[in-house]
Amino acid sequence: MMDHARYRMLIVSDPRSADPELREHRESCQECSLYTEGLLRFESRLERALKVDMPIRAGVPPFASKTSRRPAVRSWNRMAIAASILLCLVVAGGLWLALPGTSLAAAVVAHVDGEPQAWQRSDVAVPDPRLNAVLRDSKLELAPSAGTVTYASSCFFRGHYVPHVVVQTDSGPVTVMVLVHESVRKPLQFDEHGYRGTIVPMPGHGSIAVLMRGPGTDREEIERIAAQVRNAIVWTP
């Protein structure tokens, strides 16, 4: 049987570890269980702290050699650069409006791809207060039938904070994003960059995105899990 000191040393090293030996100790020791909850709260903050928004330097081709850290721009071509940026914005805006569903799916994929730590297989459930805090702002709760939630974060997505949770299933971790500000007319399936998922309408409440990753993901399984999560959502006043 693992002792407290060994458990705490290992759990501090990896608070989201799914090691069965660690789980066994945690379940038999209330003090270590509380200690772990504190660590997980801190871990969630740490994950968000590391995700800094990096300013993207405009106008640098992806494979160009660097010239200088802050390239000097001649005054006479500033207008040309501004015009190019404006043109790009107009074109991008047009595409965005023309393909709202595709843009939304791409944004969801880009977001979850930026949070690799969320995809870990784990059986350590997010403490209820933490989960409720993440869901509260979107005025919803999640019934236990959704499955074990091992990751919960309030993420800034397309201008709003939205709940981003990961539910563990027999088929592996499944990401759910509740997009109360994003409406879709009909279910939208997507398969991009190794992620496969669906965005389903939630009449009166925007939509939810449900996705899995990896080549073994099955479309029917995703639809089944999406329905399961959808049924587990309880909207609160």
Add this chain to the structure above:
Amino acid sequence: MNDEVGGNHRRARFQALCQSLRPELLRFAFWLSRDSALAEDVVQESMLRAWKAQDSLLDEGAAKPWLLTIIRREYARTFERKRFVTVDVDELVASEEATLAASAEQDLGELRAALFKLPDEYREPLVLQVLMGYTTAEIARELNLSGAAVLTRLCRARKRLRAMCGEDTSLDTPE
């Protein structure tokens, strides 16, 4: 002709792949260097090296760790080329204030400043684990350390961070 078309297609795919990974790599380089301008330069040079060496990437699924290794090496080269002046961490935090404060959550600023104060040997494995999703074994391989050494560093990194952020560390095991 077909070879040329195939080559163009392959290059376009590679370029798209690198572009999609760029934000994440930039973030990693930032935490490595604690300097957003240097991070941009390192990532830019790394992309160029990756472009030249793209034939050595046999599996697209392994692109991220492959690029990450290139970035670590490029950063080390930058370090060898330049004589860095010792900088006070508080000055570093102040110089990156805009990046560190770009969050709606106030308490994250304190944690980010604490991350800046962590020694490199603790910050790097922590970033690999939490931000990049690396396992202990993968970190050990990347940093050329034993698994036990990685666990020790991760443990110390979190203990120091929690202490710096005023968390209750009374139940922590002594080092």
